[in-house]
Amino acid sequence: MDSWVDGQPADVLSLKDRGLAYGDGLFETIAVRDGVPALLARHLVRLTKGCQRLSINLDHGAMVTELTDYAAQLDNGVLKLVVTRGDSQRGYAFDPAAQARRILSGNPPAAYPATHAEQGIRLFPCTTRLSTQPLLAGLKHLNRLEQVLARAEWQDTEHAEGLMLDQEGRVVEGVFSNLFLVRDGVLTTAQLDRCGVAGVMREEILFQAESLGIPTQITDISLGQLQQADEVFVCNSVYGIWPVRAYAAFSWPVGPLTRKLQSIARALLDA
Amino acid sequence: MDSWVDGQPADVLSLKDRGLAYGDGLFETIAVRDGVPALLARHLVRLTKGCQRLSINLDHGAMVTELTDYAAQLDNGVLKLVVTRGDSQRGYAFDPAAQARRILSGNPPAAYPATHAEQGIRLFPCTTRLSTQPLLAGLKHLNRLEQVLARAEWQDTEHAEGLMLDQEGRVVEGVFSNLFLVRDGVLTTAQLDRCGVAGVMREEILFQAESLGIPTQITDISLGQLQQADEVFVCNSVYGIWPVRAYAAFSWPVGPLTRKLQSIARALLDA
Incomplete structure (x- = not known):
């Protein structure tokens, strides 16, 4: 279906948009099933936090209305919302009163091989x-060159995702996923106060685990700790959970x- | 004057452009005087290096033709060239054969107060x-949220630029300028192998200094070294050189x- 800009059908954008000039904006990628955006509240919370952090004035009411209307028309697929600071003249300075631009576009449901979820995947060791x-x-902001470079490191279909480390070699996340490990019954994911994207499915999984009485931990993760994990998986708000079976010389069973x-995540996305 | 996209007048861009989606591209900001783009060769060198680093396929011949034609029509002003990886579907992966999009836009000559160049400026101490x-x-890539955040730290007109440090507190550059210091006759600027934009005017100044037999040094710079400098200035390819008179509690004369x-830079931009 057509994209919408500020609620109107459109397939183009002003060349003065700061999203283009500086990546000055945020985005959300949302699974839509039977017209309903999955995990909508968590997407809105993250977007709101991003707008606050970047001082972007978003008309949240209009955005939510458009998003739910768009999802209803999309019916089944993946909805992408991009929020930019709107137009400006040349230069980094911006008008603090400027209203954000809202861009919605729709894609067909993601078509990953079923084996990713069933048998698990292999992570490419990204050097980026x-x-x-x-x-x-x-934040899920529009400055994503690191992910573009990392994703370009492999073309084979052996690797469904890539693992990204931080500058100190800590395990952070996938290129388009967050990562969890299980060790002695504790569910652990990386803290994201220095880098990384705080994924909506990551938040949901932490919430669900706590509801189930499963101990969770948000901390720094070393490659050694990754190697010693009993189970490893990646997640995002489109595909849910993929078990990770291998990374470089490390391997794990599906636990x-x-x-x-995974079954909880699937139910949330299929709801 | 109208902007051009791939050589055709246009004021809008496809919503599928990866420049918008991920900041997946590069830009150059070029002073144009009497129809001639200043320091063109250096801009082209940097752009080419950026395309190589990001694996962007740019039709350099078309780009140079369009750029010089556009500059001729702009006559006097500031030309901005944006090169993006072009359109793609959702997802970080890109087609290695995709042709880059070329976007040219024109602005009036920069209108900074003459006092910046004459009497020097004060640098805001950015916390970003x-x-x-x-x-x-x-690289001068399109992921510029750090500069957007830094530029938003001050609104007063007391500060014409802001100084940015790296994560370890080293002195790197201005928000939209490079920085030089002079100490005991040696001209020093920060090395930019970890962060920063290798400005075209910075390159030109290093070249001119070497031609004049002035010793130059590209190295790490501490705040202590900045404080002890005999002279400090900032530069870019639009305004040339502004002497720096003060930063926080530090102050310097115009040397x-x-x-x-400064007079060499002015001659190059006014040529």
Whole structure:
């Protein structure tokens, strides 16, 4: 279906848009099933946090209305919302009163091989490392060259995702996923206060685990700790959970906690 | 005058452009005087290096033709060239054969107060720090949220520029300028292999200084070294050189080497 800009059908954007000029904006990628955006509240919370951090004035009411209307028309697929600071003249300075631009576009449902979820995947060892920037860490902003470079490191279909480390070699996340490991019954994921994207499915999984009484931990993760994990999986808000079977010379079985959380994630996305 | 996209007048861009989606591209900001783009060769060198580093396929011949035609029509002003990886579907992966999109836009000549160049400026002490990313360091890419955040730190007109440090507190550059200091006759600027933009005017100043037999040094710079400098100035390819008189509690006179290089820079931009 057509894209919408500020609620109107459009397939183009002003050349003065700061999203183009500087990546000055945010985005959300949302699974839509039977016209309903999955995990909508969590997407809105993250977007709101991003707008606050970047001082972007978003008409949240209009955005939510457009997003739910668009999802209803899309019916089944993947909705992408891009929020930019709107137009400006040349130069980094911006008008603090400027209203954000809202861009919605729709894609067909993601078509990943079913084996990713069923049998698990292999992670490519990306050499592109995430830089440290506490002011932007956690946000799904439009400055994504690191992910573009990392994703370009492999073309084979052996690797369904790539693992990204930070500048100090800590395990952070996938190129388009967050990563969890299980060790002695504790579910662990990287803290994202220096780099990384705080994924909506990551938040949901932490919430679900806590509801189930599963101990969770948000901390720094070393490659050694990754190697010693009992189970490893990656997640995002489009595909849910993929078990991770291998990374470089490391390998893991598909474990029971991964399967339990995977079925919960699937139910949330298929709701 | 109208902007051009791939050589055709246009004021809009496809919503599928990866420049918008990920900041997946590069830009150059070029002073144009009497229809001639200043320091063109250096701009082209940097752009070419950026395309190589990001694996962007740019039709350099078409780009140079369009750029010189556009500059001729602009006559006097500031030309901005944006090169993006072009359109793609959702997802970080890109087609290695995709042709880059070329976007040209024109602005009136920059209208900075003459006092900036004549009497010198005060630098705002930005708290936003530059992140370390060797894969992107030096490039003028479209991921510029750090500069957007840094520029938003001051609104007063007391500060004409802001100084940005790296994560370790080293002195790197201005928000839209490079920085030089002079100490005991040696001209020093920060090395930019971890972060920062390798400005075209910075390159030109290093070249001119070497031609004049002035010793130059590209190295790490501490705040202590900045404080002890005999002269400090900032530069870019639009305004040339502004002497720096103050930064936080530090202050400097406008020195003779700054004035000599300033007049050379002015001649290059006014040529």
